[in-house]
Amino acid sequence: MSFVTTKDGTNIFYKDWGPRNAQPIVFHHGWPLSADDWDTQMLFFIGKGYRVIAHDRRGHGRSSQTAGGHEMDTYASDVAALTDALDLKDAVHIGHSTGGGEVARYVARAKPGRVAKAVLVSAVPPIMLKTAANPGGLPMEVFDGIRAALVANRTQFFIDLPTGPFYGFNRPGAKVSQGLIDRWWLQGMMGAANAHYECIKAFSETDFTEDLKKIDVPVLVMHGTDDQVVPYANSGPLAAKLLKRGTLKSYEGYPHGMLSTHADVINPDLLAFVKS
Secondary structure, eight states, rough: OEEETTTTTTTTEEEEEOTTTTTTTEEEETTTGGGGHHHHHHHHHHHHTEEEEEOTTTHHHHHHOOSOOOOOOOHHHHHHHHHHHHTSEEEEEEEETTHHHHHHHHHHHHHTTTTEEEEEEEEOOOOBBSSSSTTSSSHHHHHHHHHHHHHHHHHHHHHHHIIIIIIITTSSSOOOOOOHHHHHHHHHHHHHHHHHHHHHHHHHOOOOHHHHHHOOOOEEEEETTSSSSSOOSSHHHHHHHTTTTTTEEEEETTTTTTHHHHHHHHHHHHHHHHHH
């Protein structure tokens, strides 16, 4: 297995597939998952001749289970350590959910020449939490409920979430995939409970407004209108407006986990943007 060690001694696991001289595409996973959540996209892009890279965020998957650093500045610093170690140039960074926040924070601060484009998929920016400046956000009680469910019975909670709102399997007529539910649970249980707990604050309370304003590369914002985890109206459209070169692509009725449930639609759209 491949790891890069950060300046604080954390070992970040990563996958690096495909031709080394091809344009790199870097994938950033959501909470509380791992690089494995991108396997479908990684195989798709390998088939198109790209180099594909995905890492496990600290405290997630196979990376070190650290005592701290479970916030966006450190997450972005870890990504910078990975891209420096691999010397990635003109990369396309694609982030899902919490990973979309990580992409926004990293790309806004990236060294010149490192990033060509970015994609935010069902992503948390600009900010999820309801505040005076963000009246359409979710109340703190929602995130306190997530914390309480994790503390009470993480194992069961990590079954309930993918079985219900994450993939939209709680909707009438939904085609339920037990394999996706099991994969979600397995990825979640690989990670550290403390990292998952602290990351709830990171994905819900971090304000990415200034990050989005700083980004000067093309950014595709992809969001499903039936996202029950990161509600559409307060995320995708608002993020796209803050970006200098942002494009919003909406998917009617698609759930939060649309990368998995609708990969046949999302993957070609990702490819078209990468190639554009």
